[in-house]
Amino acid sequence: MGDEDHRTERRIDGMKKVFVSGCYDMLHSGHVAFFEEAALLGDLYVGIGSDRTIAGLKARKTVNTELERLYMVKALRVVKDAWINSGSGHLDFEQELRDLKPDIFFVNEDGFTPDKQRLCDELGIRLVVSKRIPRQGLPPRSTTALRNECRIPFRLDLAGGWLDQPYVSRYWPGPVITICIEPEIEFNDRSGMSSSTRVKAIDLWHTDIPDGDREKLAHTLFCVENPPGTSYVSGSQDSIGIVFPGVNRLDYPSNNYWPRKITTVTDDDILSFIENHLWFINLSPRSGDFDVLANTDISEPKARALALAADDTWNAILQKEIHKFGRAFRESFEAQIAMFPNMVNPHILETINRYRDKALGWKISGAGGGGYLVLVAERKIENAIQVRIRRG
DSSP, rough: OOOOHHHHOOOOOOEEEEEEEEOOOOHHHHHHHHHHHHHTTSEEEEEOOOHHHHHHSSSSSSSSSSHHHHHHHHHSEEEEEEEEEESSTTTTHHHHHHHOOOOOEEEGGGOOOOHHHHHHHHOOOOEEEEEOOTTTTTTTHHHHHTTTTOOOOOEEEOOOTTTTTTHHHHHHHEEEEHHHHHETOOTTTSSSSSSSHHHHHHHHHHSSSOOOOOOHHHHHHHHHHHTOOEEESHHHHHHHHHOOEEEEEEEEEEOOOOOOEEEEEOOHHHHHHHHEEEEEEEOOOOOTOTTTTTTTOOOHHHHHHHHHHHHHHHHHHHHTTTTHHHHHHHHHHHHHHHOOOGGOOOOHHHHHHHHTTSEEEEEEEEEETTTHHHHHSOOOTTTTTTBBBBBO
């Protein structure tokens, strides 16, 4: 950590204290531009995620160790001091923030979370969101882009999730709607973006989905993730959603792990419609010991409501009807939590309430505690991020 007096010193020179926090692995011009932008607001202090924290959030090791990252960040002329954060998880910097008492907490758009806003409100700190503007004459840079070794996509289920499980579809069959997301954002582990299935895909194919029969490839990935004797079978929508590009409708028959039909749409107008109206708010990932299957209440009327909402979502997307899309998207989520109440908690419901008047529909990507609050909206959602769907 930096010297204690740096984090508690009085502002004798009238400069404001500005705090930023992150991984800062593979230091690049995007990081430097971010630090320079933050330093325009005052003296800059940097909290760096520990190797242990990054491994927990990203399910991977950093390229550079925490001591190497600390050395490089502290060497930058715009940084007044830097240290390794003492905590863990998304708010690993909380103790340092309380000690430093900065005037400003500066974050990127994809680093904004409602939890950070709440913490700043509690401590009387102004939260400022950067727009990732590169230094003039230099290209935009991100660590994810520089880690170019892997192009295997992520997956989000837009509607109907759980109907790929026989213990739900036996009550009423129906579709699951998924989109295949380019890996331009490094989604956290346990965030509901099929990160665990993606890890298996990386083990299997290393850098990208190979050429070949997509259904056979998806079935291979499904079998790798669910070897004989698996106690809990991961839904096949994860493997299919990763392998098949575009937006997909997976029609599941009653009591079956595999869909009877997969319908893929890669029309650019339709995919752009989804991209332009889908917004992601970063939440904390769900804990490893969380049990979403506790307290379930699955019945024929509730499974039917989920199937009908997913069907309405699909039709709204094909028609590019934003209000119908938002309503069906929300109804699908409401049908899910009617059967799986542990998908939400008071903290998630409070976050949803913050965006009710800004969005037409909402759901969470990760069952129970997080990942992302996904919103369907006509207009830009402040401090939210957007994704790009794989075209094929």
